[in-house]
Amino acid sequence: LNQLRIGQDIVANAFLLLFGAVCLAAALAVGLGAREIVGRYLEERLRK
Numbered sequence: 001l002n003q004l005r006i007g008q009d010i011v012a013n014a015f016l017l018l019f020g021a022v023c024l025a026a027a028l029a030v031g032l033g034a035r036e037i038v039g040r041y042l043e044e045r046l047r048k
Helices: 006-033 035-047
Strands: none
Touching: 006 035
């Protein structure tokens, strides 16, 4: 596998997939966690 460079490609693709999943999870966590804060801020700004 090393001579065909298949192993390196699989490891690189697995790392990119894992990195993308972690970034997506972090974005969802921040987005859902900040939903109430942003909602209150927008509600306060619209009242003015």
